[in-house]
Amino acid sequence: MELAGASIHDDPAIRVWRLPFSFCSRHETANFHIRQIKKQLPLWFWIAFFLFVSEPAHAKSIWDFQEPVTPVARTSLAASVEFMRIIMGIYIAVFAVFAYSIFKHRKSSGAQPGTFTGPGSRRQWILAITPFLLLIYIDYIWMGIPAFHAISRMEDTRTAADMTVKVTASQWKWQYEYPDEGISFVSAMATSQGQIHGREAKGEHYLLEVDNPLILPTNKKVRILLISTDVIHSWWVPSFGVKRDAVPGYLREMWVNIEKPGIYRGQCAQLCGDGHSFMPIVVEAVAEPQFNEWVAQKKAQSSQAEAVAGKAWSREELMAKGDEVYKVVCSACHQADGKGLPGAFPALSGSSIVNGPMLDKEGHLFKDGHLDRVMNGKPGTAMQAFKNSLSDAEIAAVVTYERNSFGNRMGDMVQPAQVKALR
Amino acid sequence: MNEHEKRERRTVWLVVALMLLVAVIYAATFIKLPVWLPALK
Amino acid sequence: MTEATAAVAHDHPHAGIMRWLTTTNHKDLGILYMSFGGIMFFVGGLFIMAVRAELLYPGLQLLSPGMYNQLFTLHALIMVFGAIMPFATGLNNYLIPLMIGAPDMALPRVNNWGFWILPFAAVLLLIPFFLQFFGTGSGATGLGWMMHNTTLDIQSGIGIDFAIFTILLLGVSSLTGAINVVVTALNMRAPGMVLMKMPLFVWAWLITAFMLILAMPVFSAAATMLLTDRHFGTHFFDAANGGDPILLQHLIWFFGHPEVYIVLLPAWGLIPHILATFSRKPVYGYRAQVYALCAICFLSFIVWSHHMLTSGLPLAAEVYFMYATMAISVPTSVLVFCWLGAIWRGAMTFETPMLFALGFVAHFGMGALTGLVLPDVAVNAQHHNSYVLVAHFHYTFFGGGIFGMMAALYYWLPKFTGHMFDEKLGRLHFWLTVISFNITFIPQWFAGLDGMPRHVADYALRFSAMNFISSVGAFLLGLTQLLLVYIVVRCVRGGPKATGQVWEGAQGLEFTLPSPPPYHTFETPPEVK
Amino acid sequence: MDEALRQANRRLTIKLLLMVAAATGFAFALVPFYDLLCKVTGLNGKTGAAVQIAQAAKIDTARWVTVEFTGAVMPGMSWEFRPAQTRMRVHPGETAKTSYLAKNPTNRTMSGQAVPSVSPGWTAEHFNKIECFCFQRQVLQPGEAREMPLVFFVSPELPADVHEITLSYTLFPVSG
Structure with missing residues (x-):
């Protein structure tokens, strides 16, 4: 199983924000951006050209969303394109009249001001009323009726779903759960802090890449349940045409039916605190056989992990594995030497929690002790609940490692089987 | 009562009425809206 | 003696600073309000410049995400509550008594109080922002202008509490102002000025005042509930104890949607004045406009949930809010139709106020028409909280609200100061504003259509080009506004004398007075035919 | 400034100060007042939600509704909390029984x-809980595991369009 990559929590610059103006922009990255932009500029000119010059036949390419791959997304794209055409038509029609008036009825061309204050003749009344009837027709019939069908499709409960996925949002990651398969994992952004702060070149999928993508089968109606464990988030993949808030304590649902295999990327769409920009969603849609293969593989992995957790580990095994896990998961905040970053991340070296009890005599988890912190996190801080993303063996290993490194000499260890019992 | 006094009296009543309206809406938000709004969920 | 007559009894203003601190004169207070609005316009602008500088390139260059959240939140709060609303209130203070032939506002001392709350509210909002640089607290509120996320977990610290107190203070200020407008408009009109002869600007403000009175208490109550949730153990919005985080959104948008019209209505009221003046024609469709404004006022209270169509409303509610929202397009298009009627077959000249008024119509038209698309729930699922939305409401707030305020400023500036402003510079200001405004916001449509969410401090590479152009446009737009300061300061200092009429086609009681109008006006009410 | 005016100003100052004092006092009085209000009116769920007793509802054997169960634990709760089964099929009107499992692996007595x-969301009114652990706070001793029963029925009035209902429990920590 892959380990959770560096997340937003790992970045000291975000925590130490009393110095908000860090002038760390480098010349080479600036050049890089400009090259990027140059590459995209023709697109912009192209769009501007179509917006101002072309006829509505080309409008589709202007108002394009990302490629729609679900029936809902296709419907909403079609509605959006048509609606945009209509309003551009109205805009051009209305402002053509304005423009005509502005050019014709000027004092400098000798126009004499009228004295009318409203429609006078019957003809003028008809002229005045028609646009409103047309508008009502557009609102409630032309666009209103398809819109109603689109909504009832979006909120469709008539057809049963083929499978269910539960999405649990928290600051700033997504946990995906397949209740029927018993699979659950955490998905967090995989873009490095170096890329964000301009120390490394930005990759192709900058900010839109995760460690564990959500895998979904194509051509299946997938019900997506949404809930949050802290603040309101919003799950949005533009290609799917659906967006729904994840509310703490309140279950929400929506559905997708992906018609085309591929990798689709989205982001959290509800301001949810400092890491709002760093909460991407990546969905990999695969054909059903591959999906089943993936499920089988995941299940094999977890039964393998369980088998590994079942055996008794030696101290050396735990320490070696713990070193590995620590480097990937913990060192970004607590640093490679376990000294932490003063004012931002606590040191593990000499820490009273690490050097304190973790299990009591009966084998119960010591509340707010070392193991509890690692498994269940500390609310309101960057320390997340790692029991959602690490296996029993990984937790046991890293805790054992921390208690016996950086000058900590607890001498004790914890077995994966114990961790398993405490989940 | 002359025109001026009448206007003053009207002013006072109007202000009192508007302030009452504000107070009622403020109170209703606390008391009634949590009761009404679940219907929207 | 009532306050009204007492104020009139003070024949001469105090000298120096005491004049401005103690004044109950509607013209002085109008100028105070407008100056305050102007200053806050630049404070809010400065904040958004920092935001756009961060967004110039992908990656985090200047700001931490927390700082970024604070800056755009303060930008929004300051622009809406600190710049546009006070400026519109300043206009009503100065102009309503002149337009209806009253000696002053009905409640001059309340008027003074209402104004002097504002600077303190602004200080309260900004204190936590500056305190963080000295190591105290965790900064100002960073939740977006309507604070529509649950605030219990998202941000601890004093920022939100200060914002809540700011909102409560602003509530008091707006409500006193609103009550004052209602009483003045209903009770202080010159003999012969029946309601249906009242100038449209006064009508628009009367309706705005009613909207404030109906909506502001809800906002204040929501803020109070938030405060008690945070500190006194209530559970209105806390899911743990049966509260509902979505209730906060309902309450806040119940205010927030009328608020959009509170910002826009004053501008809608003054645009017909300006269009009529420079077309040298009477106002077109006066009654239709009054009824349209009333209809919009009513509709604005029953459509709030279209701001939360992705929050998981039941199907029936989604359908209702969609159709109800679409209904707003009808009275709004009545207004546009009347604006067209106002210039049709006129004898137009294009002085700066007229340019801004026409710019208002063109840009607001774009914002309004895109507002017709957004309530379509299926489409909304795509546009909600994307940059499409950012572009949309800037076309209405800036293209509508601010263009309207600028038109009004140029239109009445000679009346306020007694001097004409530099017409050439005014036109330059207009064209630069239009160009840079569109450079700023057109790319945001495309970024949004392409899937860029709003409120993000950093973005994926596919949005780079659009954000780069948008940022450059924003810097231009910011710089351009310095020209406005120069024009206004020069006009206040001196310039060619303005006549009482000021503009050739100007109508209305305020133009029967000399420019600038004397300290006390209409002590004996004029007769209106 | 003449004496009369000065006196009037002084009186006004005193009145205003009194008003400030009264307003402050009122603010403090609000908390007990609000508690009282809640107690009297039953607002904000303070009187506790009433358990709906199943009427002799007609069982609609022609229809099946799938009920899914899911659980979430808020951060700070070190508990394990999950449904005993993830889904079951019921007829509308039929009384069904399932349970959630909770375990407190810590050494401290905790309540949630x-x-x-x-x-x-709009199907909530058709989902009736006869017996539910959600009405009281749950206290678990160190190491204690408990099976918490849930008895419910789906109302036959449930619109025919609905085939799946999901019930979620979010476990919040209770402090104090």
């Missing part, structure tokens, strides 16, 4: 409160 939520 489960808040239910039903999706689609």
Whole structure:
């Protein structure tokens, strides 16, 4: 199983924000951006050209969303394109009249001001009323009726779903759960802090890449349940045409039916605190056989992990594995030497929690002790609940490692089987 | 009562009425809206 | 003696600073309000410049995400509550008594109080922002202008509490102002000025005042509930104890949607004045406009949930809010139709106020028409909280609200100061504003259509080009506004004398007075035919 | 400034100060006042939600509704909390029984409160809980595991369009 990559929590610059103006922009990255932009500029000119010059036949390419791959997304794209055409038509029609008036009825061309204050003749009344009837027709019939069908499709409960996925949002990651398969994992952004702060070149999928993508089968109606464990988030993949808030304590649902295999990327769409920009969603849609293969593989992995957790580990095994896990998961905040970053991340070296009890005599988890912190996190801080993303063996290993490194000499260890019992 | 006094009296009543309206809406938000709004969920 | 007559009894203003601190004169207070609005316009602008500088390139260059959240939140709060609303209130203070032939506002001392709350509210909002640089607290509120996320977990610290107190203070200020407008408009009109002869600007403000009175208490109550949730153990919005985080959104948008019209209505009221003046024609469709404004006022209270169509409303509610929202397009298009009627077959000249008024119509038209698309729930699922939305409401707030305020400023500036402003510079200001405004916001449509969410401090590479152009446009737009300061300061200092009429086609009681109008006006009410 | 005016100003100052004092006092009085109000009116769920007793509802054997169960634990709760089964099929009107499993693996007695939520939200009124652990706070001793029963029925009035209902419990920590 892959380990959770560096997340937003790992970045000291975000925590130490009393110095908000860090002038760390480098010349080479600036050049890089400009090259990027140059590459995209023709697109912009192209769009501007179509917006101002072309006829509505080309409008589709202007108002394009990302490629729609679900029936809902296709419907909403079609509605959006048509609606945009209509309003551009109205805009051009209305402002053509304005423009005509502005050019014709000027004092400098000798126009004499009228004295009318409203429609006078019957003809003028008809002229005045028609646009409103047309508008009502557009609102409630032309666009209103398809819109109603689109909504009832979006909120469709008539057809049963083929499978269910539960999405649990928290600051700033997504946990995906397949209740029927018993699979659950955490998905967090995989873009490095170096890329964000301009120390490394930005990759192709900058900010839109995760460690564990959500895998979904194509051509299946997938019900997506949404809930949050802290603040309101919003799950949005533009290609799917659906967006729904994840509310703490309140279950929400929506559905997708992906018609085309591929990798689709989205982001959290509800301001949810400092890491709002760093909460991407990546969905990999695969054909059903591959999906089943993936499920089988995941299940094999977890039964393998369980088998590994079942055996008794030696101290050396735990320490070696713990070193590995620590480097990937913990060192970004607590640093490679376990000294932490003063004012931002606590040191593990000499820490009273690490050097304190973790299990009591009966084998119960010591509340707010070392193991509890690692498994269940500390609310309101960057320390997340790692029991959602690490296996029993990984937790046991890293805790054992921390208690016996950086000058900590607890001498004790914890077995994966114990961790398993405490989940 | 002359025109001026009448206007003053009207002013006072109007202000009192508007302030009452504000107070009622403020109170209703606390008391009634949590009761009404679940219907929207 | 009532306050009204007492104020009139003070024949001469105090000298120096005491004049401005103690004044109950509607013209002085109008100028105070407008100056305050102007200053806050630049404070809010400065904040958004920092935001756009961060967004110039992908990656985090200047700001931490927390700082970024604070800056755009303060930008929004300051622009809406600190710049546009006070400026519109300043206009009503100065102009309503002149337009209806009253000696002053009905409640001059309340008027003074209402104004002097504002600077303190602004200080309260900004204190936590500056305190963080000295190591105290965790900064100002960073939740977006309507604070529509649950605030219990998202941000601890004093920022939100200060914002809540700011909102409560602003509530008091707006409500006193609103009550004052209602009483003045209903009770202080010159003999012969029946309601249906009242100038449209006064009508628009009367309706705005009613909207404030109906909506502001809800906002204040929501803020109070938030405060008690945070500190006194209530559970209105806390899911743990049966509260509902979505209730906060309902309450806040119940205010927030009328608020959009509170910002826009004053501008809608003054645009017909300006269009009529420079077309040298009477106002077109006066009654239709009054009824349209009333209809919009009513509709604005029953459509709030279209701001939360992705929050998981039941199907029936989604359908209702969609159709109800679409209904707003009808009275709004009545207004546009009347604006067209106002210039049709006129004898137009294009002085700066007229340019801004026409710019208002063109840009607001774009914002309004895109507002017709957004309530379509299926489409909304795509546009909600994307940059499409950012572009949309800037076309209405800036293209509508601010263009309207600028038109009004140029239109009445000679009346306020007694001097004409530099017409050439005014036109330059207009064209630069239009160009840079569109450079700023057109790319945001495309970024949004392409899937860029709003409120993000950093973005994926596919949005780079659009954000780069948008940022450059924003810097231009910011710089351009310095020209406005120069024009206004020069006009206040001196310039060619303005006549009482000021503009050739100007109508209305305020133009029967000399420019600038004397300290006390209409002590004996004029007769209106 | 003449004496009369000065006196009038002084009186006004005193009155205003008194008003400030009264307003402050009122603000403090609000908390007990609000408690009283809640107690009297039953607002904000303070009197506790009433358990709906199943009427002799007609069982609609022609229809099946799938009920899914899911659980979430808020951060700070070190508990394990999950449904005993993830889904079951019931007829509308039929009384069904299932349970949630909770375990407190820590060495401390802790209490939690489960808040239910039903999706689609508007079907909540058709989802009736006869017996539910969500009405009281749950106290678990160190190491204690408990099976918490849930008895419910789906109302036959449930619109025919709905085939799936999901019930979620979010376990919140209760402090104090």
